[in-house]
Amino acid sequence: MRVNVTVNGSAEAVDDVWEGESLLYMLRERMGLPGSKNACEQGECGSCTVYLDGVPACACLVAAGQVEGRDVRTVEGLAEGPPGDEWLDPVQEAFAETGAVQCGFCTPGLIVQSHDLIERNPAPTDAEIREALAGNLCRCTGYEKILDAVRLAAERKAAAT
Numbered sequence: 001m002r003v004n005v006t007v008n009g010s011a012e013a014v015d016d017v018w019e020g021e022s023l024l025y026m027l028r029e030r031m032g033l034p035g036s037k038n039a040c041e042q043g044e045c046g047s048c049t050v051y052l053d054g055v056p057a058c059a060c061l062v063a064a065g066q067v068e069g070r071d072v073r074t075v076e077g078l079a080e081g082p083p084g085d086e087w088l089d090p091v092q093e094a095f096a097e098t099g100a101v102q103c104g105f106c107t108p109g110l111i112v113q114s115h116d117l118i119e120r121n122p123a124p125t126d127a128e129i130r131e132a133l134a135g136n137l138c139r140c141t142g143y144e145k146i147l148d149a150v151r152l153a154a155e156r157k158a159a160a161t
């Protein structure tokens, strides 16, 4: 079947989608967007988190057919500079700078979830950060660097506004 969907601001028509496949599979395997990671495929780890109509969702739990006519934004879509530019969202920059990225498997989901948190709550407390990221599992960092990254991104976003 064909799925018509807006991905990272671009209207797309994706052909040959199987009714049972996930949004995550469609993004990674049919649309050339490997940023969202496939770690558990069961909604347990958060590494596949994308925005779906502006709300974070596990792309592995969403059937591709369910996104017909909807809006998806992936971790790739957070870097909104001109084509060829290396501009990153402050959340992406902060993760890279603080050492919050080790193997990187959890990183895209954590970045989308952190981005959403800071949009909703520009000055989150540590408890609020931990709560917001509770569904995103990381087996490398011990989470402290991730907290550092979210604090830094929130500070920079606040300073920029």
Ligand code: FES
Binding pocket: 037, 038, 039, 040, 041, 042, 043, 044, 045, 046, 047, 048, 049, 058, 059, 060, 061
């Ligand atoms: S791959 Fe989707 S939650 Fe783990």
Ligand code: FES
Binding pocket: 100, 101, 102, 103, 104, 105, 106, 107, 137, 138, 139, 140, 141
């Ligand atoms: S950096 Fe490896 S799982 Fe988080």
